[in-house]
Amino acid sequence: MGNENQPEKILKDVELFLKQQAELFGDETFLPAAVDDGDSRESTAVVGNSQQIQSKEIKGESHPENTEADLKQKPKTVRVTEDRGLFEGTVLNPEWKIDPHWYESDSLGTLDSRISGCKKCQLGTTRKNFVFGVGNPNSKLVLIGEAPGADEDEQGEPFVGRAGQLLNKILAAVQLRREDVYICNIIKCRPPNNRDPLPDEVEACEPFLKKQLEIIRPKLILCLGRIAGQTLLKTNVTLTEMRNNIYEYQGIKVMVTFHPAALLRNPNWKRPAWEDVQKMRKLYDEM
Ligand code: SF4
Numbered sequence: 406m407g408n409e410n411q412p413e414k415i416l417k418d419v420e421l422f423l424k425q426q427a428e429l430f431g432d433e434t435f436l437p438a439a440v441d442d443g444d445s446r447e448s449t450a451v452v453g454n455s456q457q458i459q460s461k462e463i464k465g466e467s468h469p470e471n472t473e474a475d476l477k478q479k480p481k482t483v484r485v486t487e488d489r490g491l492f493e494g495t496v497l498n499p500e501w502k503i504d505p506h507w508y509e510s511d512s513l514g515t516l517d518s519r520i521s522g523c524k525k526c527q528l529g530t531t532r533k534n535f536v537f538g539v540g541n542p543n544s545k546l547v548l549i550g551e552a553p554g555a556d557e558d559e560q561g562e563p564f565v566g567r568a569g570q571l572l573n574k575i576l577a578a579v580q581l582r583r584e585d586v587y588i589c590n591i592i593k594c595r596p597p598n599n600r601d602p603l604p605d606e607v608e609a610c611e612p613f614l615k616k617q618l619e620i621i622r623p624k625l626i627l628c629l630g631r632i633a634g635q636t637l638l639k640t641n642v643t644l645t646e647m648r649n650n651i652y653e654y655q656g657i658k659v660m661v662t663f664h665p666a667a668l669l670r671n672p673n674w675k676r677p678a679w680e681d682v683q684k685m686r687k688l689y690d691e692m
Contacts, residue, residue, distance in 0.1 A: 501525040507613075513542050513620055516613070520593075526609040528594035534561035538589030538617060545624040546689055547587045547657075548572070549614070550664065551632040552602050558595035563588050564629075568665040572629070575665065575678070579686040587621055589614065591636050601632055618655055624692040626657050627685055630664030648681055651688070660685050 497505050504519035517537040523529050536553040539562050548564075556566030564572050573583050592602045592610040602610075618626075628634040631644040638652050638659065647661035662681035663674050 498525075502529075508616060510616065511620065513538070513617065516616055516620065520613055523593070523613075526594075526606045528592065528596060528606055531597055532594035533558045536561055536563050536590060536593050536595070538587060539563060540583065540587035541585055542587065542621055544585060544587045544621065545692055546581070546585075546627065546685075547589065547618065547621060547623040547625070548627050548629060549633055549637060550588075550590045550629045551636060552590050552592045552599075553595040554599055554666075555595070557590075563590050564665070567669055571665040571669060575682055578679070579682050581686075587617075587623065589617060591633060602636065607636055615655060618657065623657055625685070625689055626654060626659045627682075628659060628661040630667065631661075633664070634659075634661035648677070658688065660688070 497503055502522040502524045507516060507519040510516035510519055521535045521537065523535065532553075534553075534557075536557050550563060553563060554566070554568070556569070557563050563569075572588075576583060576586065591614055592606055593613060594610075596602055596606070626637070628637055628647075631647070634644065634647040635641060637654055638647070638661075640647070644661065644663070652659040652661075660681065662685070663678045668674050668678055
């Protein structure tokens with residue numbers, strides 16, 4: 406009963422999978438890694454305090470303190486209100502053009518309108534457009550890049566242009582649409598010539614990201630690129646090490662993978678990126 410359509414459905418699923426693979430990776434097809442084959446050296450995470458990020462590696466042996474249960478463990482919900490002093494203690498300089506009530510915003514739209522004229526750091530004077538963020542305000546997944554690039558600065562939206570199109574395809578490959586997730590950057594204005602954000606720019610802008618996360622309350626963050634991961638997690642470890650771990654930021658689990666622009670530059674990174682997003686999807690489904 407009802408099985409007569411099954412082969413047709415399987416064929417359709419295979420066809421869709423291959424189409425997404427072809428769009429993402431050209432002629433190469435990547436299949437999910439075998440699960441728990443005993444030989445794998447799959448690295449996973451330890452969720453810890455955001456101030457004390459730790460990492461451990463699972464090497465196919467039994468690590469009772471570091472099993473699948475860790476991944477399923479509900480993140481400790483530490484709301485950003487712990488950092489209220491960070492916002493409330495700040496005396497706003499009128500020249501920063503920030504609404505003094507910005508921290509009381511209870512929706513992304515209100516927050517956006519209260520900070521979009523911001524000139525708290527030098528990037529406020531060189532940007533074309535303030536790039537707040539886009540997507541589902543109730544999403545359990547937030548994607549975070551480091552900063553807007555030229556296309557984003559032009560359009561006022563994060564991850565547009567070729568890298569943005571690739572990001573949309575990557576999301577589609579794990580059955581997510583751009584509008585299902587929330588996408589933003591650590592800093593909201595483009596650094597000139599796409600240089601890395603400076604520490605004082607990150608420090609000036611990060612409270613806005615924290616407030617966005619407080620409003621959205623996601624369960625999972627996927628950092629796109631080394632700089633985004635290092636900046637958010639306040640670490641200098643390599644992208645490889647960050648990719649092999651799950652961290653925590655403000656009580657939210659954090660994974661790190663390649664920036665889509667890096668994948669456009671180096672196709673060899675598409676395979677590990679594909680493995681990352683599959684891991685991310687698995688964690689997302691468990692939340
Ligand atoms: S980067 Fe952030 S802190 Fe700097 S001007 Fe833009 S919004 Fe303000």
